[in-house]
Amino acid sequence: MRWIWIDKFLEFESGRRAVALKNVTLAEEHLHDHFPGFPVMPECLMIEAMAQTAGILVGEARHFEEKVILAKVKQAVFHDFVRPGDTITLHAEIESIAPEAAGTTGRILRGDDLIAQIDLMFSHIDRNLAGKVFPEENFVFTDMFRSLLAGFVPSAGQESTP
Amino acid sequence: MAMSRDEVFEEVKAVLVDALGLDEDEVTEEATLMGDLGAESIDFLDIVFRLEKAFGIKVPREELFPAENLLNNPDYVSNGKLTAKGLQEFKARMPHTDFSEFEADPDVNRLSDLFTVRSVVNFVESKLNSAA
Numbered sequence: 232m233r234w235i236w237i238d239k240f241l242e243f244e245s246g247r248r249a250v251a252l253k254n255v256t257l258a259e260e261h262l263h264d265h266f267p268g269f270p271v272m273p274e275c276l277m278i279e280a281m282a283q284t285a286g287i288l289v290g291e292a293r294h295f296e297e298k299v300i301l302a303k304v305k306q307a308v309f310h311d312f313v314r315p316g317d318t319i320t321l322h323a324e325i326e327s328i329a330p331e332a333a334g335t336t337g338r339i340l341r342g343d344d345l346i347a348q349i350d351l352m353f354s355h356i357d358r359n360l361a362g363k364v365f366p367e368e369n370f371v372f373t374d375m376f377r378s379l380l381a382g383f384v385p386s387a388g389q390e391s392t393p
Numbered sequence: 394m395a396m397s398r399d400e401v402f403e404e405v406k407a408v409l410v411d412a413l414g415l416d417e418d419e420v421t422e423e424a425t426l427m428g429d430l431g432a433e434s435i436d437f438l439d440i441v442f443r444l445e446k447a448f449g450i451k452v453p454r455e456e457l458f459p460a461e462n463l464l465n466n467p468d469y470v471s472n473g474k475l476t477a478k479g480l481q482e483f484k485a486r487m488p489h490t491d492f493s494e495f496e497a498d499p500d501v502n503r504l505s506d507l508f509t510v511r512s513v514v515n516f517v518e519s520k521l522n523s524a525a
């Protein structure tokens with residue numbers, strides 16, 4: 232199982248920008264412990280949600296041929312709590328992209344309110360400097376991730392049958 | 394308008410402060426990126442992206458940090474040290490870098506000491522001059 236921290240994409244411009252949406256609910260069990268009597272979405276999971284939004288954007292820009300791994304959190308600043316019942320939108324933009332890596336900038340909003348600014352770097356790990364070899368199958372972009380793009384990118388979310 | 398060396402240094406410093414989360418006074422010309430400033434491999438790419446943006450230049454990564462591609466070549470490395478041929482190749486690829494101390498003991502483990510703030514400033518200066 233993989234934790235997916237975005238519910239759907241609202242906008243997707245290949246190679247440029249994407250907007251994803253997440254509904255936060257008390258059905259997420261960890262919120263009961265974080266914190267008892269004061270449930271808020273953990274900041275680290277907001278970073279993960281942004282990494283998924285921006286990571287899919289970066290992956291799609293290279294037709295999912297690269298294994299895109301979060302390599303660095305360049306900046307993560309949080310301005311407010313996110314609570315059960317909130318709908319947040321994650322806005323990611325590709326700032327730079329090269330054969331080995333990509334840099335993204337991102338904002339999380341609730342309505343028009345700025346919740347967080349999260350800038351990330353992703354590595355295309357098959358092009359790592361150490362020459363380390365990884366399994367051939369793309370273990371990053373599983374069907375679940377790709378199905379999020381159904382309706383935005385042709386052929387996303389459906390495996391071609393031979 | 395051409396930038397002075399001081400201006401280039403200040404801009405490079407700002408890039409390194411942001412990319413590596415440093416205090417300004419840590420960034421001296423002599424500081425080594427990995428040893429003194431704690432840069433890791435992904436930071437090098439971050440620095441390249443930021444330099445491109447800050448100076449409006451194109452930085453092919455293998456030009457600024459060419460070491461990785463060369464170290465796999467047995468002509469260039471023998472018993473953990475650069476051969477004469479290897480040293481020559483590195484010097485040719487990294488004209489912005491001072492090899493005078495390194496030459497005395499060309500141990501590949503000391504290669505990282507070559508990547509100093511000064512070498513980055515030299516590199517950016519040469520890029521800006523060739524673009525002008």
